[in-house]
Structure formats: C-alpha cells, structure tokens
Amino acid sequence: MVESRKTPDMSVDLAGMHLDNPVIPASGTFGFGREYADLYDLNILGSISFKGTTRDPRYGNELPRIAECTAGMINSVGLQNPGLEAVLAEELPALAKIYSKKVIANISGFSVDEYVACAEAFDQADQVGILEINVSCPNVHGGGIAFGQDPKEAARVTAAVRKAAKKPIFIKLSPNVTDIAEIAKACEAAGADGISLVNTFLGARIDIKRRAFVIANKKGGFSGPAIFPIAVRMVNDVYNAVDLPIMGMGGIASAEDVIEMIMAGADAIQIGAANLVDPWVCKKIIERLPSLMEELGISSLKEIKGCAK
Amino acid sequence: MKQQIAEIIENKNIARSIWQMRIRFPEAFDVKAGQFVQISLPGRFLRRPISICDMDGDVMTLVYKVVGGGTDQMTRLAEGEQLDVLAPLGNGYDLDQIPEGAALVGGGVGVPPMYCLAKAIADKKPVVYLGFASEEEVFFKEAFEALGVETHLNIGGYVTDDVPDGAYICACGPEVMLRAANAKAADGQYSFEARMACGFGACMGCSMHVKDGYKRVCKDGPVIGKEELAW
Numbered sequence: 278m279v280e281s282r283k284t285p286d287m288s289v290d291l292a293g294m295h296l297d298n299p300v301i302p303a304s305g306t307f308g309f310g311r312e313y314a315d316l317y318d319l320n321i322l323g324s325i326s327f328k329g330t331t332r333d334p335r336y337g338n339e340l341p342r343i344a345e346c347t348a349g350m351i352n353s354v355g356l357q358n359p360g361l362e363a364v365l366a367e368e369l370p371a372l373a374k375i376y377s378k379k380v381i382a383n384i385s386g387f388s389v390d391e392y393v394a395c396a397e398a399f400d401q402a403d404q405v406g407i408l409e410i411n412v413s414c415p416n417v418h419g420g421g422i423a424f425g426q427d428p429k430e431a432a433r434v435t436a437a438v439r440k441a442a443k444k445p446i447f448i449k450l451s452p453n454v455t456d457i458a459e460i461a462k463a464c465e466a467a468g469a470d471g472i473s474l475v476n477t478f479l480g481a482r483i484d485i486k487r488r489a490f491v492i493a494n495k496k497g498g499f500s501g502p503a504i505f506p507i508a509v510r511m512v513n514d515v516y517n518a519v520d521l522p523i524m525g526m527g528g529i530a531s532a533e534d535v536i537e538m539i540m541a542g543a544d545a546i547q548i549g550a551a552n553l554v555d556p557w558v559c560k561k562i563i564e565r566l567p568s569l570m571e572e573l574g575i576s577s578l579k580e581i582k583g584c585a586k
Numbered sequence: 587m588k589q590q591i592a593e594i595i596e597n598k599n600i601a602r603s604i605w606q607m608r609i610r611f612p613e614a615f616d617v618k619a620g621q622f623v624q625i626s627l628p629g630r631f632l633r634r635p636i637s638i639c640d641m642d643g644d645v646m647t648l649v650y651k652v653v654g655g656g657t658d659q660m661t662r663l664a665e666g667e668q669l670d671v672l673a674p675l676g677n678g679y680d681l682d683q684i685p686e687g688a689a690l691v692g693g694g695v696g697v698p699p700m701y702c703l704a705k706a707i708a709d710k711k712p713v714v715y716l717g718f719a720s721e722e723e724v725f726f727k728e729a730f731e732a733l734g735v736e737t738h739l740n741i742g743g744y745v746t747d748d749v750p751d752g753a754y755i756c757a758c759g760p761e762v763m764l765r766a767a768n769a770k771a772a773d774g775q776y777s778f779e780a781r782m783a784c785g786f787g788a789c790m791g792c793s794m795h796v797k798d799g800y801k802r803v804c805k806d807g808p809v810i811g812k813e814e815l816a817w
Binding site: 305306307308311313315316328336337340341342343344345347348352354357491501502550552553554556 | 656
C-alpha cells in the first residue's frame with residue numbers, strides 16, 4: 278500500500294547525497310554560516326556551500342569591491358579566504374557546531390595542483406558531502422577563469438580532482454562562455470558527478486562623475502535577480518546536454534524562482550546575492566515552498582525536474 | 587540585528603545636500619554610538635548603510651548626505667511611508683576606553699555619529715570639533731551645544747588643525763581626515779566608511795587591511811581602534 282503524503286516532498290538527491298530540501302546558500306554569500314546562525318537555525322537548510330577555499334590564505338582584491346546594478350550587484354572580492362589549513366582546523370569545526378548536516382566544500386585554485394591539494398584534504402572531512410570545484414571565478418587575474426572557459430582545461434581539472442577524491446564532485450561553471458553545454462559535457466566525460474551553474478557574469482560599472490570604474494579591479498562578477506532568466510536558460514542548456522545532477526543558481530530570490538529553476542532542469546538550487554539583502558531569504562523560501570507546491574499541484578520536487586515543455 | 591519596518595515621521599533638508607530623517611520602530615531598542623543601519627529602497631537592489639545619529643526610545647534619527655541616486659531617492663520619501671531597515675549593525679564605540687575630555691572629531695557627513703557619541707559620554711566632558719566645507723553645509727552645531735559640550739566649528743579648513751596634539755580622539759569623516767586625526771592622537775577610535783553589500787559580515791565586500799590581517803568594516807567595525815590600524 279502506498280502511504281499518502283500529507284505534505285509535499287521537498288527532498289532531493291545529489292549524486293547520492295540526500296537533502297531534506299533543495300535550498301543551499303551559495304558559496305561566497307554565506308561565509309562559514311556564522312553570521313546567519315545568529316539569525317535562524319541553519320539546520321533547516323538543505324546544505325551549505327561554504328566560502329570558496331584556496332590552498333593558501335588570500336586577502337583578495339583592493340576596495341571598493343562592490344558596485345550596485347539594476348536588480349543586482351557586481352562583486353570583486355577576489356576569493357578572500359583563510360586558506361585550506363585554517364578552514365580545516367577552525368572553520369569546519371565551528372561550522373559543525375551550528376550545522377549538523379553535510380556541507381558542500383567549494384574549492385578554487387590557480388593550478389591543477391592546487392585544486393587537487395584542496396580536494397584531497399576536503400575528501401577526508403566527514404562533514405563534507407560534495408566537493409564543488411569552482412572553475413569559474415572571474416575575479417582573479419590568471420586565475421580559475423582559464424579552466425572554466427575551455428572544455429579541455431575544465432576536463433583537465435575534473436579528471437585530476439576525480440583521481441584525488443572519492444566524494445562526489447560538482448564542477449561549478451562560468452557563464453562567460455559561448456556554449457556552456459559543451460563545457461558541461463567535457464566535465465561529464467572527465468568524471469564529474471554533477472554540475473553547478475551559473476557563477477557570476479563578468480560586468481562593470483563606471484562612475485560618470487569620476488570617469489572611473491566603480492570597483493578597484495574595474496570588472497567583477499554580476500549577480501542578482503537581473504541574471505535569473507539567463508541562468509534558467511543555461512541550466513536548461515546543460516540539462517539537455519548531460520546526464521548529471523545539477524545545482525542551479527543565478528538570481529534566485531523566491532520560492533517561485535526555485536520551482537522555475539527545477540523545472541528548467543536543476544535538482545537542487547543555490548541562493549547567492551539575495552542573502553546579502555535579505556539574510557532570512559533561505560528560511561522564508563523553505564517555509565513557503567510546501568504551500569507553493571500544493572498550489573501548483575506538485576507532490577514531489579523530483580517529479581518536476583526539467584519538466585518544462 | 588533585526589529586520590524591522592519603521593515609519594518615517596520626518597524627512598527634511600537641514601543643510602546643503604544634507605537631510606535629516608526620523609523613523610519610528612515598532613518598539614524601542616538599544617544602539618551604540620558608531621553603529622549603523624541598512625535601509626532598503628524600492629527598486630534598489632542593495633541596501634544603503636546610514637550611520638545612526640540618535641536613538642530616543644523607538645525613534646531613530648538618521649542624517650544623510652545626497653551622494654547618488656539612492657540617497658537622492660531617500661529625499662523623496664514622505665512622512666508616513668514605511669522603511670525596511672536592518673538594525674543595529676556594526677560594533678560601535680567602546681565607551682569604556684574613552685577618557686574624560688576626549689576630542690570628538692566629525693567631518694561633514696561624519697558629524698552625525700559624533701552626536702550619538704557626544705550624547706552617550708556627555709558626563710565625560712568631551713570636546714567636540716566639527717568640520718564643514720562651507721557655511722551652507724553646517725548642521726547640528728546647536729544640537730551639540732544643547733548637550734552642554736564644548737563645541738568648535740571649522741569651516742573650509744582642516745578640522746584636525748584645531749585638535750590638540752596627544753589627545754584621545756574619536757573621529758568620523760573622510761579617510762584623509764582620519765589619517766590627520768590619527769597623526770595627532772595619543773590614542774583613539776575611528777569609524778570607517780566603505781562600499782558594502784550585506785552590512786553584516788557575510789560577503790567580504792568591505793574588508794580592510796589592519797595590523798593583524800583584515801577587518802570587515804561592517805561587522806568588525808565600523809569603529810576601529812588606533813592600535814589596530816596598519817597606518
């Protein structure tokens with residue numbers, strides 16, 4: 278006998294990792310959770326993709342790092358993070374105290390060796406469920422951008438990390454390419470377990486009074502609701518091209534956006550810039566999802582993945 | 587930090603490009619001098635960080651300068667309209683560290699947090715130094731005097747020239763003013779400004795170099811002690 282469900286099923290699976298719901302704060306907008314743990318119980322979240330970590334500590338780019346845009350923002354933080362050693366020794370134990378589920382380790386690098394070193398280390402951490410390999414951060418000169426913009430380079434990182442780690446690996450793709458599906462396919466062929474997309478779009482703002490770029494690094498990553506339709510299109514492009522689970526992101530700010538992104542082909546979703554203007558947005562979305570699913574006649578999120586005709 | 591809906595009870599022009607807004611919160615709460623709020627404006631993605639000028643029960647006074655589209659939009663908000671506010675944010679001044687007779691230095695739109703501070707430590711007889719670029723931009727001189735604190739005004743010059751060497755200085759203003767204050771100060775605390783996104787320490791958009799690494803202006807600041815600075 279099939280048991281009838283009283284509440285819609287929000288749970289999703291990501292390459293073997295079970296999530297109670299699909300809502301994951303995106304790397305770089307949630308730190309290691311501390312600032313948000315003061316505001317609500319983080320254990321309601323599906324998972325957390327923590328601050329992008331590099332092998333060595335990084336201060337990041339000079340200030341200003343932030344520029345506002347219509348329905349979004351540009352950031353040029355430049356992968357500021359305390360480095361692999363400090364993340365393992367301090368940040369992960371601190372995160373374990375405020376979040377009891379598995380987390381997603383977001384890794385950035387400037388060489389294949391660096392990706393491998395980080396992947397090997399996080400592969401040993403019980404707390405980590407998925408390795409999310411950022412081959413797309415557009416902020417660093419000579420940095421990850423080269424890997425994410427060339428299918429061969431993306432495959433090279435994927436294959437090296439695949440060899441170094443047993444945990445599922447998701448490659449986080451840059452949208453700053455002509456054909457994102459081609460990159461996703463190259464990652465799939467090289468052994469990726471899933472794809473995360475999209476990272477930020479390269480953008481710039483100029484202060485017309487000063488005749489100067491607003492941010493110190495001139496160009497940065499554009500995110501926020503303005504990019505949502507492009508993200509939906511790109512997630513669908515990748516959904517149609519590969520047979521892998523997808524974490525969809527880019528401008529999601531409401532429960533309706535979550536459903537739309539899943540209908541485009543995502544299994545789970547990440548929320549980035551919206552956290553910065555409404556720090557309770559993930560909680561609000563998780564609380565709203567069941568009633569929205571009921572209104573739309575959705576009994577399980579798994580049923581609507583990529584259902585858009 | 588809480589997200590609250592406050593009602594605008596006053597929004598008026600008090601000097602050239604300077605506006606004073608008073609907002610009423612659903613209930614009273616404590617703030618520290620030097621803390622700030624993040625205001626959400628219709629149609630603008632990021633919130634606007636504005637320093638707290640005064641808090642009286644459930645009514646907060648914000649004094650802001652029109653510097654761009656967002657603050658210009660703020661001037662058109664009317665009495666009775668509602669405002670989505672994150673408050674209070676930042677660390678604020680460490681009042682216990684401030685000795686009797688400290689110099690409180692405010693430059694331009696750096697003056698408002700000094701009012702909050704002067705009010706909080708009025709019994710320590712601070713000496714206030716206010717700097718404005720021109721006569722048209724002067725505001726709050728009488729408000730400081732009403733607190734019963736000695737108040738000096740500098741118009742068009744360098745306000746830090748008026749401050750005695752070796753003073754304990756609390757300052758808020760442009761970085762060039764803070765550096766000049768720091769050069770004279772035996773010790774002190776300064777509040778910093780930065781372009782921010784979140785305002786509560788999550789995004790690393792406003793990290794500034796200090797002696798021991800970095801501080802997030804929004805969360806570890808905006809008030810930073812002299813001994814911590816890499817100047």
